[in-house]
Amino acid sequence: MKRREFLQQQASFLLPLPFLSLRLNHLALNQGLVDYDTYAFTIGKFKCRVFKDSMFKYLGKDYFINAPQELITQELNRYHQQTDNIPSPFVALLIEDQTQKILIDTGIGLTRDPITFKGKSYHFQGRLLEILQQEGIRGEDITTLIITHFHPDHIGGVFSEAGKLNFPKATIKIHEAEWAYWHSAKSVNQPPLFHNFIEKNVTPLTKADLDLIKGDETELCSGIQAIHIPGHTPGQLALHIASQGEQFLYISDAFLHPLHMEHLDWQTNYDLDHAKAKASRVKLLDFAYGEQMLMQGFHFDFPGLGRVDKAGQNWKWVYTKK
Numbered sequence: 462m463k464r465r466e467f468l469q470q471q472a473s474f475l476l477p478l479p480f481l482s483l484r485l486n487h488l489a490l491n492q493g494l495v496d497y498d499t500y501a502f503t504i505g506k507f508k509c510r511v512f513k514d515s516m517f518k519y520l521g522k523d524y525f526i527n528a529p530q531e532l533i534t535q536e537l538n539r540y541h542q543q544t545d546n547i548p549s550p551f552v553a554l555l556i557e558d559q560t561q562k563i564l565i566d567t568g569i570g571l572t573r574d575p576i577t578f579k580g581k582s583y584h585f586q587g588r589l590l591e592i593l594q595q596e597g598i599r600g601e602d603i604t605t606l607i608i609t610h611f612h613p614d615h616i617g618g619v620f621s622e623a624g625k626l627n628f629p630k631a632t633i634k635i636h637e638a639e640w641a642y643w644h645s646a647k648s649v650n651q652p653p654l655f656h657n658f659i660e661k662n663v664t665p666l667t668k669a670d671l672d673l674i675k676g677d678e679t680e681l682c683s684g685i686q687a688i689h690i691p692g693h694t695p696g697q698l699a700l701h702i703a704s705q706g707e708q709f710l711y712i713s714d715a716f717l718h719p720l721h722m723e724h725l726d727w728q729t730n731y732d733l734d735h736a737k738a739k740a741s742r743v744k745l746l747d748f749a750y751g752e753q754m755l756m757q758g759f760h761f762d763f764p765g766l767g768r769v770d771k772a773g774q775n776w777k778w779v780y781t782k783k
């Protein structure tokens with residue numbers, strides 16, 4: 462049976478269960494767009510794979526809080542999206558060479574009970590572990606786990622539902638500003654859902670598991686550098702990978718949508734500090750453009766790979782595949 466037919470059959474089984482709407486969105490989106498969960502490419506000596514953990518639907522009013530409504534509609538149209546339906550993947554990236562398997566972010570994880578967010582009920586079924594298994598990778602094979610920031614779609618897969626580390630042999634790298642903010646009174650007004658995910662997936666980590674990153678630019682290993690890009694959250698990280706003359710930039714959530722590159726003044730509800738977010742965006746765009754670097758946007762159309770170009774004074778995103 463072809464995968465698409467299989468998915469259609471699965472979809473019909475799931476229909477009577479309203480709390481599985483997220484899963485249905487995922488399936489429905491697969492019909493017309495991308496029909497796969499893994500995208501592989503290389504950067505020099507590094508073998509890279511982007512995994513599609515799950516799909517989510519965002520709203521224009523949350524993504525672009527200060528932009529004129531008509532312009533949002535018109536611009537989203539260029540990306541074949543509507544203001545009430547901006548489909549977005551949650552992803553994870555695996556980078557490996559002869560000696561190490563480095564996982565960046567962990568998806569949303571699996572939750573047994575539906576979770577309420579912004580008045581809606583969701584049943585999250587992140588597929589990262591299942592996909593890793595299909596790819597022949599066990600949790601204990603991961604040598605390093607880099608968590609770019611503590612939002613649920615990036616940390617949900619750190620621990621299993623039963624409270625066991627999914628990647629028990631990995632050293633976990635996090636920026637110290639991220640740890641400090643979410644474990645201080647400053648984050649008290651953040652959504653309870655975010656705190657629930659952190660209490661389950663980050664707070665139980667011990668000193669033995671953790672390697673806290675300090676400063677603006679840190680070499681994590683030969684060819685992989687963490688760049689501190691505050692704004693979306695206080696300790697968000699981008700990753701710069703360079704090997705054998707090739708370069709790649711994992712921008713995490715510095716940009717939630719290509720339109721945040723093309724309209725640098727458009728702000729999103731999901732950024733904590735708009736001025737810092739903009740400064741981090743400009744820094745990443747200059748860096749990537751100067752080196753003609755391949756980039757990956759976590760929430761961009763899967764697999765989220767592309768490059769930035771300039772159209773007059775403005776930046777332009779071009780989806781590409783390597």
Ligand SMILES: [Zn+2]
Pocket residue numbers: 612614615714759760
């Ligand atoms: Zn995210």
